[in-house]
Amino acid sequence: MPDTAILESPTKTFEDQAAPATRVRTYWQSVGYRLRYDKGTLFFGAIVLAIVLSAIFAPWIAPFDPYKESIIGRLKPFGWRGHLLGTDELGRDMLSRLLYGGRVSLVMGIVPVIIAGCIGGMLGVIGGFTGGRINTAIMRTMDVFYAFPSVLLAVAISGAMGGGMTNGMMALTLVFIPPMCRVAETATTQVRSLDFIEAARASGAGTMTIIRHHVLGNVLAPVFIYASSLVSVSILLASGLSFLGLGVRPPTADWGLMLSTLRQSIYVVPIVCALPGVAIFITSICFNLVSDGLRQAMDVRL
């Protein structure tokens, strides 16, 4: 970097130096730049993308109707009469059901995290920035939720509200708000004590302006990274809820529910019955690995 030239004397202006062509990247450009050389993250990101796309385009790529039952074609192995991944206990095509089931699982995985990220993040930023009693009130309330294991809490809430997809998502959202809030609060507290906040205040900016311009940008990255790692937890919890009968209702295709109904047939066609579990496993592990890669790319020591 051409540091020395401009520091010669204060009277010397910048016209005196030849401006070398240095490319200046914005933050997100530099994140993208680092990601581009992270082959592992790119690979798992591609898998995540494939899973998401196949879920979105399930109606077009599914070879069969996922709800079409067949008395004679029950629990058939791979490749039976064009059923690439076999059939389930009611003779429905497994591949089609897995593709459709991905829609529910991904929605249950992503939507609660986004909502919880907004609510928890907002609470955390408010608490962290104002500090004092408001912060104590918010964080102690969160601690109450923290006291329960997340699975237990999700089961308890959706059990109390009854099954169904909406209630399941609300339960998961409530489970994820406290950790999101904690992450946002920690990041905000760190930023709040830095001089540039004081400098902003010295130039006459109000609290909301400071939060909007100076706090959110610095809190966004840790919250986003944490949220991406929660997606896999959310998918697992959602599957767990469905497995326990607290999530979506049959005959809806959902990985957790499929695992639950197929488990009696595990000795008949073990590989077919394990498929929903494999789908859950691959999806959540890919989300986790992508989240790790994002953390490395975004968590730059600035």
Added chain:
Amino acid sequence: MSAALEAPLDPRDRGGAHQPMLIVRDLRKHFPVKGAGGRSVRAVDGVSFDVQKGETLGIVGESGCGKSTLARLLLHLIRPDTGELVFDGDQVDAPRGITVSALRRQVQMVFQDSYSSLNPRMPVRDSVAFGPYVQNHPKAESRRIASEMLSKVGLNPDQFGPRYPHELSGGQKQRVNIARALATGPRMVILDEPVSALDKSVEAQVLNLLRSLKRQFNLTYVFISHDLNVVRYISDRVLVMYLGRIVELGPVDAIFAEPRHPYTQALLQSQPSMDPARRIEEPPITGDPPNPIDPPEGCRFHTRCPFAEAVCMERSPELTGDAMHVAACHMHDAGSGHSRARSA
């Protein structure tokens, strides 16, 4: 903004050339300490002084003597417990005076840590433009001011403006900080150890920059530092602080030529000499400053003062001396009862 700042007398001036830019009266800030039984750190404990228009007032003292707290009090970044600030004849935050936000339009601050005083997620041009923007300049206008200010501090706005703080050196970051402080067109700038974290060579450049900007924008500086050489170079008057109080205040030449307070004398002697024949064998002052939670009774310096007598432990000395040069020491108060007392 440019014409306004370059005029010899600012159109915002209200009190005239002889009205001090800032009058500080009996400013006090105690920070309560948790678990200390209701006791508090007396960071700034009854400080009064004036800052004249167009001067540079240097504030020196050991670390922990309350310099930075004082700086933040002057901008109302922390609220004083007691005491008053009068900016150009108007009392700050008082019913008939000026509001804190009005004060902040005319006073700005440069912080010591050039790294943490810039938002790491913001291009430096936006950091500079933020001040004008929140003071109701339109966005494009703020950007133009930011570019202008960056070039005033010697940074090419096209080259450095879009960069992030971590892409700049310490000296460049501090230049950006200065640009940020000046972007709102202040009349007075509080510089809290602006060069302490910089290399010696860069330090000199930034000091020269500060001097030329002061002339250019007709600024008044309050310059805080622990480095006596820096203070001597840049200041017109010097204020010496010890444990939250002023011990001596006077013109820079007088302070350095004939320091009156034993603490100032010790500070000056503690500077290493450039002459190898005049090595300092004995430390002129030993030990740490006393705990500001429990400052000593009487004169706060008596625990480390070679001339301390009974009166020093009993009574706190007032600032005495002539109109220009004052010191808070019983030795300079003829009626104090100190054996070395003489009228200043």
